[in-house]
Amino acid sequence: MKHTIEVMISAEEIEQQLDILAEKINAHYANSERLLMVGLLKGSVVFMADLCRRIKGHVEIDFMSVSSYGNAMSSSRDVKILKDVQSDIEGRDVLIVEDLIDSGNTLNKVRDMLLLREPKSLALCTLLDKPERREVDVPVDFIGFTIPDEFIVGYGIDYAEQYRNLPYIAKVVPLD
Numbered sequence: 583m584k585h586t587i588e589v590m591i592s593a594e595e596i597e598q599q600l601d602i603l604a605e606k607i608n609a610h611y612a613n614s615e616r617l618l619m620v621g622l623l624k625g626s627v628v629f630m631a632d633l634c635r636r637i638k639g640h641v642e643i644d645f646m647s648v649s650s651y652g653n654a655m656s657s658s659r660d661v662k663i664l665k666d667v668q669s670d671i672e673g674r675d676v677l678i679v680e681d682l683i684d685s686g687n688t689l690n691k692v693r694d695m696l697l698l699r700e701p702k703s704l705a706l707c708t709l710l711d712k713p714e715r716r717e718v719d720v721p722v723d724f725i726g727f728t729i730p731d732e733f734i735v736g737y738g739i740d741y742a743e744q745y746r747n748l749p750y751i752a753k754v755v756p757l758d
């Protein structure tokens with residue numbers, strides 16, 4: 583598809599919001615002994631790298647890979663688990679770190695799966711939330727930005743694997 587991109591959230595705005603988000607997360611986990619942050623590959627990698635460096639105390643990171651979009655622009659609803667976490671999460675405080683919640687299918691599936699393993703607590707953090715697109719309800723504890731129904735790229739998020747390296751968030755604008 584022929585398209586262009588337009589900046590939606592600048593790198594400076596992301597930095598500022600990460601400071602606010604990290605402050606909330608640090609306060610929430612002030613008494614936690616071994617917080618485990620679980621990022622969903624690949625989209626959350628950039629966000630995870632910036633967020634985890636702002637979290638205090640003993641923190642571990644791990645990753646899962648699930649995929650529902652492939653190279654398409656809409657969710658297939660059929661969320662596939664491609665790589666599981668390496669850590670045993672039973673009895674742990676677990677924070678899922680996600681770049682974007684759109685339909686909610688990805689996080690809903692991951693949440694259900696991780697809850698079966700009986701973590702001490704399970705919370706969800708997303709940089710971007712697109713509530714207008716929600717198909718399933720997911721309880722989100724920490725949200726960076728609530729955004730309108732636009733297709734987003736940058737800061738880890740792709741369109742057909744392109745644009746993950748952008749330091750800002752942009753929207754994809756189709757050209758005819």
Ligand SMILES: O=P(O)(O)OC[C@H]1O[C@H](OP(=O)(O)OP(=O)(O)O)[C@H](O)[C@@H]1O
Nearest residue numbers: 623624625649650651684685686687688
């Ligand atoms: O709320 P949903 O409608 O499920 O969509 C959100 C998910 O879709 C994207 O991932 P994708 O499956 O494209 O994989 P990627 O992170 O490797 O790009 C995005 O990074 C979220 O993980």
Ligand code: HPA
Nearest residue numbers: 651684732733734735740
């Ligand atoms: O807006 C989006 N951009 C990229 N990937 C996505 N997966 C769900 N929504 C999006």
Ligand SMILES: [Mg+2]
Nearest residue numbers: 625651652740
């Ligand atoms: Mg993607």
